Amino acid sequence: MHFAPADSSDLPAVADLVNSAYRGETSRQGWTTEADYLGGQRTDAQTLARDLAANAQAALMTLRDEPGGPLLGCVWLEPSDGGAWYLGMLTVRPDLQDRRLGRTLLAAAEDHARAQGARRVRMTVIQIRDTLIAWYERRGYARTGETRPFPYADLRFGQPVRDDLEFIVMERAL
Numbered sequence: 721m722h723f724a725p726a727d728s729s730d731l732p733a734v735a736d737l738v739n740s741a742y743r744g745e746t747s748r749q750g751w752t753t754e755a756d757y758l759g760g761q762r763t764d765a766q767t768l769a770r771d772l773a774a775n776a777q778a779a780l781m782t783l784r785d786e787p788g789g790p791l792l793g794c795v796w797l798e799p800s801d802g803g804a805w806y807l808g809m810l811t812v813r814p815d816l817q818d819r820r821l822g823r824t825l826l827a828a829a830e831d832h833a834r835a836q837g838a839r840r841v842r843m844t845v846i847q848i849r850d851t852l853i854a855w856y857e858r859r860g861y862a863r864t865g866e867t868r869p870f871p872y873a874d875l876r877f878g879q880p881v882r883d884d885l886e887f888i889v890m891e892r893a894l
Contacts, residue, residue, distance in 0.1 A: 722787050723828040726780040726794065731765035734780065734794050738762050741811045743878070753814075757848065757885065758878035763809070767876060781832060783812075783825050793821050795829045803839035804891070826859060834894045841894060844868055844887035853888070861890040 726734055742754050742762040754762075772778055778798035782791055796809040807829055812821045833841055843861070845853055853863075870885035871877050 721824055721828070722784045722789070723781055723825075723832070724784075724787070726768075726782045728769065730782055730791070731768045731780075733791050734782065735761075735763050735765045735768060737791055737794060737813060738809060738811050741814050754846070754849075754878065757846075757882045758880055760875060760879040762878060763876070777836075779832065780809075781829060783821065783828065792816060793825045795825055797829055797833055799836070799838070800842060803837070804842045805833040805836070805838040805840075807833070807841050807843045822855070823859070830892075830894060838894055840891055842889060842891045844889055846870070847886050847888045848882075848884075853890070856890055859892070861892045864889045864891050 739761050743758070743760070768780060772780060775798055778796065781795050781797060783793035783795075784791060791813070793812040794809065795807060795811070798806050800806045807826075810822065810825060810829070812825060830838075830841055841861075842864075843856070845856065847853075847867070857863075866889035868887040868889065870880065870887060872880055872883075872885075
């Protein structure tokens with residue numbers, strides 16, 4: 721497996737991958753879709769470029785079978801506070817979600833953060849995503865008890881079709 725930072729030419733493919741996994745129709749996509757409670761796109765190449773430019777320490781990492789091969793997955797990493805790194809947008813191509821690539825990608829992301837000095841990894845997950853929360857718990861992440869409000873006014877996160885969404889915070893020591 722090849723785990724490396726995305727370059728600017730990768731951003732359209734990364735955005736397409738993320739949108740297909742997070743917003744694809746449940747009947748045609750993998751188990752990670754949010755389409756039942758969030759509409760609209762999840763991201764676009766311009767937003768990714770802007771977010772990377774705004775945080776020089778952030779990394780958008782890609783996973784491929786080999787250098788230059790097809791994009792299999794991606795993950796966002798950025799330093800947070802107190803030795804923690806934020807992990808977000810962990811995405812695996814929906815038609816390949818039975819290859820255990822999510823585990824591979826998560827482990828590579830944790831290794832990358834650790835190499836940058838991280839002592840723990842934090843993430844936020846929408847509280848109704850029970851299957852995804854359980855998946856992270858099986859990989860050593862625990863709920864911190866913290867919650868964060870869902871940003872209903874910020875359409876970068878999608879167009880909610882429910883009014884009861886919030887994020888839970890999960891963390892794992894490295």
